[in-house]
Amino acid sequence: MNDVFNITLIYATIRSATPILFAALCATVTQQADILNIGTEGIMLTSAFVAVLTSFTTGSWLLAIVLAIVSGIAIALIMAVANIKYNAHICAAGIAVNMFALAITKFGLKQFLGTAGTFTSPEIKEIPRIHIAALDNIPILNDIFNNWCVTEVFGIVMVVILWFLLFKTVWGLRVRCVGRLPMAAETAGISVRRMKYEVMIISGVLGGLAGAHLSLGYSQMFADNITNGRGFMGVAAMNFGGMNPIFVWLGTLIFGFIDSVGARLQAYGLPSQFILMLPYFFTITILVLAMWRKGRLSEKAKSAL
Amino acid sequence: MAAKDDFIVEMSDIDKSFPAVHAVDGGQFTLRKGEIHSLIGENGAGKSTMMKMLYGLYRPDGGVIKINGKVMENLTPSISISEGIGMVHQEFMLVNDLTVLENVILGFEPKKGVKIDFEESRSKINHYVETYHMDIQPDKRIDQISVGEAQRVEIIKTLYRGANVLILDEPTAVLTPQECTKFFEILQELRNDGKSIVFISHKLNEVMDISDRITVMRNGKYIATVNKEDTNTTQLAKMMVGREVFLSIEKEKGNIGAPILELKDIWTSGEKELSKIRGVSFDVCAGEIVGIAGVDGNGQSELIEAIAGLRKVEKGQVILDGQDITNYTPLQARQAGLTHIPEDRNLRGLNRALSIEENLVAWRFEEKPYAKGINRNKKEIRKFAERLIEKFDIRPADPTVITQSLSGGNAQKIVVAREVDADGKLLIASQPSRGVDIGAIESIRKILNTVKKEGKGILLVSADLEEVLALSDRIVVMYEGKIMGIVDSEDATTDNVGLLMLGERPDDEEKEVS
Numbered sequence: 001m002n003d004v005f006n007i008t009l010i011y012a013t014i015r016s017a018t019p020i021l022f023a024a025l026c027a028t029v030t031q032q033a034d035i036l037n038i039g040t041e042g043i044m045l046t047s048a049f050v051a052v053l054t055s056f057t058t059g060s061w062l063l064a065i066v067l068a069i070v071s072g073i074a075i076a077l078i079m080a081v082a083n084i085k086y087n088a089h090i091c092a093a094g095i096a097v098n099m100f101a102l103a104i105t106k107f108g109l110k111q112f113l114g115t116a117g118t119f120t121s122p123e124i125k126e127i128p129r130i131h132i133a134a135l136d137n138i139p140i141l142n143d144i145f146n147n148w149c150v151t152e153v154f155g156i157v158m159v160v161i162l163w164f165l166l167f168k169t170v171w172g173l174r175v176r177c178v179g180r181l182p183m184a185a186e187t188a189g190i191s192v193r194r195m196k197y198e199v200m201i202i203s204g205v206l207g208g209l210a211g212a213h214l215s216l217g218y219s220q221m222f223a224d225n226i227t228n229g230r231g232f233m234g235v236a237a238m239n240f241g242g243m244n245p246i247f248v249w250l251g252t253l254i255f256g257f258i259d260s261v262g263a264r265l266q267a268y269g270l271p272s273q274f275i276l277m278l279p280y281f282f283t284i285t286i287l288v289l290a291m292w293r294k295g296r297l298s299e300k301a302k303s304a305l
Numbered sequence: 306m307a308a309k310d311d312f313i314v315e316m317s318d319i320d321k322s323f324p325a326v327h328a329v330d331g332g333q334f335t336l337r338k339g340e341i342h343s344l345i346g347e348n349g350a351g352k353s354t355m356m357k358m359l360y361g362l363y364r365p366d367g368g369v370i371k372i373n374g375k376v377m378e379n380l381t382p383s384i385s386i387s388e389g390i391g392m393v394h395q396e397f398m399l400v401n402d403l404t405v406l407e408n409v410i411l412g413f414e415p416k417k418g419v420k421i422d423f424e425e426s427r428s429k430i431n432h433y434v435e436t437y438h439m440d441i442q443p444d445k446r447i448d449q450i451s452v453g454e455a456q457r458v459e460i461i462k463t464l465y466r467g468a469n470v471l472i473l474d475e476p477t478a479v480l481t482p483q484e485c486t487k488f489f490e491i492l493q494e495l496r497n498d499g500k501s502i503v504f505i506s507h508k509l510n511e512v513m514d515i516s517d518r519i520t521v522m523r524n525g526k527y528i529a530t531v532n533k534e535d536t537n538t539t540q541l542a543k544m545m546v547g548r549e550v551f552l553s554i555e556k557e558k559g560n561i562g563a564p565i566l567e568l569k570d571i572w573t574s575g576e577k578e579l580s581k582i583r584g585v586s587f588d589v590c591a592g593e594i595v596g597i598a599g600v601d602g603n604g605q606s607e608l609i610e611a612i613a614g615l616r617k618v619e620k621g622q623v624i625l626d627g628q629d630i631t632n633y634t635p636l637q638a639r640q641a642g643l644t645h646i647p648e649d650r651n652l653r654g655l656n657r658a659l660s661i662e663e664n665l666v667a668w669r670f671e672e673k674p675y676a677k678g679i680n681r682n683k684k685e686i687r688k689f690a691e692r693l694i695e696k697f698d699i700r701p702a703d704p705t706v707i708t709q710s711l712s713g714g715n716a717q718k719i720v721v722a723r724e725v726d727a728d729g730k731l732l733i734a735s736q737p738s739r740g741v742d743i744g745a746i747e748s749i750r751k752i753l754n755t756v757k758k759e760g761k762g763i764l765l766v767s768a769d770l771e772e773v774l775a776l777s778d779r780i781v782v783m784y785e786g787k788i789m790g791i792v793d794s795e796d797a798t799t800d801n802v803g804l805l806m807l808g809e810r811p812d813d814e815e816k817e818v819s
Contacts, residue, residue: 168419168420168421169419169420169421170414170416170421173403173407173410173411173414173421174411174412176400176403177403180400180401180403181398181399181400183394183398184398184399184400184408184411185412186362186382187360187392187394187398188382188386188398188411188413188466189381189383189386190383190412302574302575302581303574303619304572304573304574304575304581304583304619304786305572305619305620
């Protein structure tokens with residue numbers, strides 16, 4: 001079993017968790033304003049494609065990230081306008097956006113990259129990794145901390161930034177108020193619509209990062225439906241963490257851990273279909289646990305005994 | 306008196322319609338610096354609507370609003386706030402899981418760099434706490450403080466925003482008589498400090514107590530503005546209702562019989578810590594009205610839900626006419642003879658998307674003759690509905706009208722009709738006259754007395770202490786989920802019941818009851 005549970009599992013967990021982490025933060029920021037962002041999946045998928053396309057044609061990973069973010073914002077705004085301006089149900093808008101993303105990326109793959117299914121090329125410029133030469137010869141630290149992808153570091157930084165934004169700044173206080181009692185915000189002279197647009201734009205940024213990291217950091221390719229439910233897992237992790245970025249991060253680490261262990265178990269002859277099922281199985285398990293815990297806590301809090 | 310340009314607020318010929326109603330029609334209102342001006346009228350008279358327009362929450366369809374002499378067009382809450390208008394809404398605008406401090410500074414947060422400057426906020430808030438002797442705990446979350454404290458938080462919030470004009474929408478509805486006295490002292494201090502206060506209410510005694518001037522509205526129309534010295538409660542009531550009012554019904558001692566409802570050491574969960582029921586026992590006898598008095602949120606709703614099968618009884622027994630109905634489902638409890646006018650008619654009393662007849666037959670549509678196989682027997686339902694509409698004077702008298710469009714009073718009459726006609730052994734009447742006009746209050750109180758004379762037990766819950774005192778034979782006072790005392794109606798006064806509601810036992814009362 002040493003092949004499975006060893007020191008490299010730590011980094012493997014971070015690696016698998018990061019795409020889900022960005023998605024989870026994307027869902028967290030909107031949930032704080034009481035918008036259930038199931039369109040995370042679509043935002044992520046679209047920007048993953050835009051990232052690969054940009055990186056392949058321009059050779060700049062940075063420009064690729066920027067354009068991925070722009071496309072993420074564009075998709076988020078479709079939902080925002082539909083929901084905030086035209087009162088469409090946010091879930092309907094989210095589903096629509098997810099289906100749209102599936103189709104448009106398929107079309108884009110054929111149209112601009114001339115292929116179907118999967119696109120890989122050595123000319124796709126990936127997001128660089130941080131190599132710390134000093135760690136090369138230190139066994140354990142090297143395995144854990146060396147050669148992180150830039151966006152993997154940034155993901156953790158983002159957890160802290162988002163936590164700070166939500167709980168320490170004026171903007172965060174207003175967002176939390178909008179999500180909990182919009183009338184109180186309205187009577188304090190805060191524009192609820194404006195705040196909702198703002199969180200949707202930020203979720204577009206985070207979803208864009210999620211997509212760019214997935215196709216240029218986590219892998220160097222684009223494939224149909226490359227997100228494969230990671231956006232939804234992000235929503236699940238957001239629920240698990242109760243909209244608090246720190247706990248949400250822990251939720252994504254659980255997903256990352258299970259994913260990494262699963263991948264390693266394949267070597268032990270477990271059928272690959274079973275391994276592929278694991279993330280979804282645990283998505284359900286984690287959601288059930290999170291809801292059960294929430295229910296138990298509130299029941300206990302209310303009991304007179 | 307003051308010249309015309311002394312008014313800080315002037316609203317003239319205000320007009321406002323909503324899709325279903327013409328809420329305000331020719332509204333007039335003026336406010337001077339340093340006065341308490343009451344705005345009175347029945348539910349739906351347009352008082353709150355007028356003030357929400359002044360605060361910028363609604364936009365008037367017509368008329369002129371002047372603040373500090375300036376004509377205001379396109380008012381929004383933030384413009385109003387910057388002009389010094391502050392409003393404490395009937396339903397508090399406080400976010401439950403944020404702290405008191407966070408709620409107060411919301412929208413006007415002092416900053417230190419990119420962070421909120423909590424120290425600065427705290428000292429600013431303390432200034433108001435000390436000036437007006439309003440005790441609040443800035444670091445508690447809203448769901449941990451009492452209603453009275455929440456109200457002080459709301460007032461500090463408006464002061465913190467720089468309000469010179471405070472609009473208070475029915476502020477005393479949630480207070481005990483003693484808390485009211487303290488609250489009025491704060492208002493007077495504010496007035497002496499040069500603040501102007503708009504006091505929205507329909508309680509005439511309070512209005513006569515606190516106001517300098519009084520404006521009366523009826524059915525959205527402006528009736529009159531009078532100085533307090535020139536009027537009295539009778540005249541005000543007449544202006545409010547448009548006719549003489551007789552709310553006090555001659556109380557008749559019924560023939561009190563055997564216990565119908567016995568509560569034995571009931572424990573049940575609560576939405577708040579203070580509303581958890583912990584060991585409540587009392588009886589309701591046949592031919593008796595037992596009233597539960599208490600400040601809202603002290604467990605009255607939870608207790609009623611537990612009896613009616615809507616909330617789990619964690620310990621103890623509910624016995625209805627000898628039958629143990631503890632933790633029955635609502636339908637089982639009904640079949641055992643329990644009828645229930647729920648406190649929130651829109652949530653539990655009515656299906657607002659359905660018609661009057663469908664609501665009237667709601668709990669027995671599966672029974673014969675209202676059901677015919679798997680079909681409804683429309684003829685029988687219509688006959689049944691028409692009978693109740695006539696008996697209880699529900700208007701409009703058309704059984705097919707959707708209940709959404711009905712006034713509060715007629716909507717409530719549907720619920721009352723259904724429950725009273727169900728002919729149970731016990732009638733629970735929870736806030737039976739909340740949000741209904743005086744005419745409907747009169748008839749609902751008469752109906753309750755008739756039910757009592759028929760020898761049924763009635764358990765009455767009301768946030769309106771006057772109502773409890775006017776109807777009940779015995780009064781159970783609840784405080785923090787327990788019974789503070791049980792008082793016979795002959796001995797009950799606003800004073801001694803009010804003290805019990807505050808959790809204090811008057812010395813001359815009997816000791817410990819529960």
